[in-house]
Amino acid sequence: MKQLFKNKQSRYDYRQIFLDFNRSLYTIKEKTSLISSIVTRIYELVQAKNIYILWQNQDTTRYVLMNPQEETSRESYILSDDGLIKWLQLNEKPLTVSFLPEYANIFSENDRKTVTSLNCLLICPLKTNNQLRGVIFMGEKEDKKAYGPKDMEILSVLLDNTALAIENISYNEERLAHLKRMMQTDRLSVIGQLAAGAAHEIRNPLTSIKSAIQYIQGDINDPKKQKIIHSTLSEVNRINEILAGLLSFSRQNNPVKREFDLTAMIEQTLRFIRNTQLKKQIRFVVRPVDLPLPVAADRDQLKQVIINILLNAIEAIRQDGIIGIEIQSSIMEGTAYYHIIVTDNGTGIHEDQLEKIFDPFYTTKEEGTGLGLSISYGIIHSHGGNIEIRNHPDGGTQVEIRLPKGIPNS
Numbered sequence: 394m395k396q397l398f399k400n401k402q403s404r405y406d407y408r409q410i411f412l413d414f415n416r417s418l419y420t421i422k423e424k425t426s427l428i429s430s431i432v433t434r435i436y437e438l439v440q441a442k443n444i445y446i447l448w449q450n451q452d453t454t455r456y457v458l459m460n461p462q463e464e465t466s467r468e469s470y471i472l473s474d475d476g477l478i479k480w481l482q483l484n485e486k487p488l489t490v491s492f493l494p495e496y497a498n499i500f501s502e503n504d505r506k507t508v509t510s511l512n513c514l515l516i517c518p519l520k521t522n523n524q525l526r527g528v529i530f531m532g533e534k535e536d537k538k539a540y541g542p543k544d545m546e547i548l549s550v551l552l553d554n555t556a557l558a559i560e561n562i563s564y565n566e567e568r569l570a571h572l573k574r575m576m577q578t579d580r581l582s583v584i585g586q587l588a589a590g591a592a593h594e595i596r597n598p599l600t601s602i603k604s605a606i607q608y609i610q611g612d613i614n615d616p617k618k619q620k621i622i623h624s625t626l627s628e629v630n631r632i633n634e635i636l637a638g639l640l641s642f643s644r645q646n647n648p649v650k651r652e653f654d655l656t657a658m659i660e661q662t663l664r665f666i667r668n669t670q671l672k673k674q675i676r677f678v679v680r681p682v683d684l685p686l687p688v689a690a691d692r693d694q695l696k697q698v699i700i701n702i703l704l705n706a707i708e709a710i711r712q713d714g715i716i717g718i719e720i721q722s723s724i725m726e727g728t729a730y731y732h733i734i735v736t737d738n739g740t741g742i743h744e745d746q747l748e749k750i751f752d753p754f755y756t757t758k759e760e761g762t763g764l765g766l767s768i769s770y771g772i773i774h775s776h777g778g779n780i781e782i783r784n785h786p787d788g789g790t791q792v793e794i795r796l797p798k799g800i801p802n803s
């Protein structure tokens with residue numbers, strides 16, 4: 394630090410800024426406050442203009458712009474796990490932007506677009522525990538001079554100091570996400586058990602009503618009355634469908650696991666959907682094709698999940714559309730998983746609604762029951778998996794199911 398500050402005045406200023414910053418770091422518990430604090434300090438220390446911070450999303454592991462300004466929108470600035478990100482992970486130091494041929498390997502096409510449109514001249518990694526949590530983009534300095542070695546040193550001291558705060562925040566985020574998952578599961582099981590109990594009680598009298606109406610139906614010739622009877626019966630059938638949905642809450646807790654081929658099950662479900670549900674022009678794209686993917690799980694329950702998700706995707710598509718079903722594999726902490734990723738190009742889900750879509754009875758549809766996703770959530774979690782829904786950056790919705798393969802050595 395000593396050689397950094399030549400005159401007394403600036404030494405005092407820098408020290409004060411670092412001291413203030415370090416003190417504030419202990420009190421910052423939340424990502425957005427940390428980000429605005431970093432932005433302010435960088436401005437104070439090196440007078441950089443246009444400071445942007447991209448932060449790693451825990452679920453997708455991609456880096457997303459956190460402090461969009463008027464002329465930028467969040468979605469259009471996402472960095473993936475290659476090019477620039479890989480370089481920063483390996484080198485752990487600031488990078489001066491240059492598109493000279495020797496830098497060609499560092500920047501992917503998307504990086505280059507992002508860097509150029511954010512007018513970025515210097516890129517700094519934000520890291521803790523060997524993990525790259527974020528990336529800072531800095532534009533021109535107030536005095537329009539290039540970033541020199543002194544700027545670099547100041548920045549690296551500043552960024553070293555942030556490591557602890559980033560760690561705290563990441564820990565908090567993980568804990569919150571865990572808590573949220575637990576609350577969701579709890580809420581589902583309580584509501585689910587109540588609902589299933591009620592459904593059971595309603596089903597018996599409803600069956601009597603239905604057979605009574607069917608009995609009378611035979612004796613009535615008046616077409617007007619026949620019409621009334623007909624519509625009453627179809628309402629009874631609708632109640633029955635809702636009850637069947639509610640009852641599956643009580644069954645979903647105990648999956649009966651057997652080995653089967655996931656690809657074949659999905660193909661079969663698609664055939665069923667094509668034959669029974671489809672009134673729109675929808676193209677289904679499945680990847681990989683024709684590759685057997687063995688899994689040990691409750692086949693009927695999983696089929697129900699796939700149907701629920703595909704129906705939602707179909708309902709979200711207005712007229713013509715594409716639904717992609719992609720299956721990937723991964724191993725996490727010694728467990729092998731399939732990731733079933735269903736992408737549609739429908740309406741997408743409003744940010745305010747994303748929190749509620751797994752709640753039982755939450756629906757935005759006139760004819761909806763609001764049970765499809767909450768039942769699917771229960772089924773996937775009782776298999777030791779996870780289900781997440783997000784808006785796709787290019788529009789539409791993406792559902793990702795993470796399901797343990799359940800087969801040793803697979």
Ligand SMILES: Nc1ncnc2c1ncn2[C@@H]1O[C@H](COP(=O)(O)OP(=O)(O)O)[C@@H](O)[C@H]1O
Nearest residue numbers: 705706709750756757761762763764765766790
């Ligand atoms: N693929 C999707 N695209 C847009 N919105 C969706 C999608 N999947 C689910 N949703 C939203 O989540 C809500 C809950 O879904 P669900 O539990 O299946 O109930 P329902 O389909 O009966 O409304 C839907 O009403 C809809 O608003």
Ligand SMILES: [Mg+2]
Nearest residue numbers: 701705765766
């Ligand atoms: Mg549904």
